[in-house]
Amino acid sequence: MTGSPPLSGATGGVALVASGSARGTQQISNSQLGQRVDTSDEWIRTRTGIGNRCICGPDQSLADLSHQAGTQALSMAGWDADSLDLVLLATSTPDDLFGTAPKVQALLGARNAVAFDLTAACSGFLFALVTAAQFLRTGAMRRVLVIGADQLSRWVDWDDRRTCVLFGDGAGAVALEATSADRDGLVGFALRSDGARGNCLNLAQHNERQTLVDSASHQVGGYQPISMNGQEVYKFAVREVPAILKQLLEATDTAPESLDWLLLHQANQRILDAVADRFNLPHAKVLSNLAHYGNTSAATIPLMLDEAVRDGRIQPGHRIASSGFGAGLSWGAALFHWQGPS
Structure with missing residues (x-):
């Protein structure tokens, strides 16, 4: 699916006005992981760019992370929680399989908002x-x-050095407000899915059955740890991310050099650098914090966005090209302007 405003039936625009973020309270370094599995700081950094990852503490949940990030975004926007119409939680690791967004809505006090989860991994x-x-x-x-928001630490096999070095826990939030069409901050987008390649990265159910009555049986609920074909995921990302960004920039008549920032899913520093090189963008224009947090899945883009907004790198009016990619397989891109609070 692709789209670029104005869409059929659209009456207005979208303003990105505020952000917030949260992360696990336990910081685990590469050297510490080397005490558990056969790995080292040098091995991890040279292959991924990751130095540390943040893991939820014993008193933290996905809902807690989401609540903290959402509260920060509301504070920056200057909004009361009961002015929200929707709380939309992107996660693949809910606290409750029936959905965690309603719990977050209650924690925020957003009594007038509808809330639901959306699952598309990274x-x-x-x-x-x-x-x-x-x-x-x-x-x-x-x-x-x-x-x-994602809490991948509970689904990682911490004895598998191929995957345990990659992931962390975090949340990021963005407050969006309806605005006039001439002030639309979402310039364009493109979204893709390819389930035929979905076996590269999975968090699959247990394939275990137990006897119910007579010859009938039932499947036992539960999930296996994350499994990933790292080489295939890397090849997918360095091929598809530049392609979808190129399509979006051409569709919106945007020159790569006009971008203020490239904001990609924080999975691997080599991927970030490869995409920047494809567009001849200086690496200084590529926002990156995965060295400190690892891959926090659906949280990486808004967490990085919030960090750059709060430290002053991202300013109102800045033009940002963003791309997310991961399990499904799924990938997408969006071109937007950051407006900031009014």
Whole structure:
């Protein structure tokens, strides 16, 4: 699916006005992981760019991370929680398989908001951002809080050095508001899915059955640890991310050199550098913090966005090209302007 405003039936635009973030309270270094599995700081850094990852503490949950990030975004925006129309939580690791967004809505005190989860793994935040924009553009809603959050630490095999070095826990939130079409901050987007290649990265159910009655049996609930074909995922990312970004930039008549920032899913520093090189962009324009947090899945883009907003790198009016990619397989891109709080 692709889209670029104005969409059919659209009546307005979308403003990205505020952000927030949260991360696990336990910091685990590469050297510490080397005490558990056969790895080293040098091995991990040279292959991924990751130096540390943040893991939820015993008193933290996915809902807690999401609540903290959402509260920060509301504070920056200057909004009361009860002014929200929608809380949209992008996550693949909910606290409750029936959904965690309603719990977050309650924690925020957003009594007037509908809340639901959206699952698209590491692409989740961008998919949620585009979904929220449709409610705002049609006039169905005025204020939306989009949260990307994942607690992958509970689904990692911490004795598998191929995957345990990669992931961390975090959340990021962005407050979106309906605005006039001439002030639309979401310039364009493109989204893709390819389930035929989905076996490269999985968090699959247990294939275990137990006897129910007589010859009938039932499947036992539960999930296996994350499994990943790292080489295939890397090849997928360095091929598809530049392609979808090129398509989006051409569709919106945007020159790569006009971008203020490239904001990609924080999975591997080599991927970030490869995409920048494809567009002849200086690496200084590529936002990166995975060295400190690892891959936090749906949280990486909004967490990095919030960090750069709060330290002053991202300023109102800056043009940002973003891409998320991961399990599904799914990938997407969005071109937007950061407006900031009014």
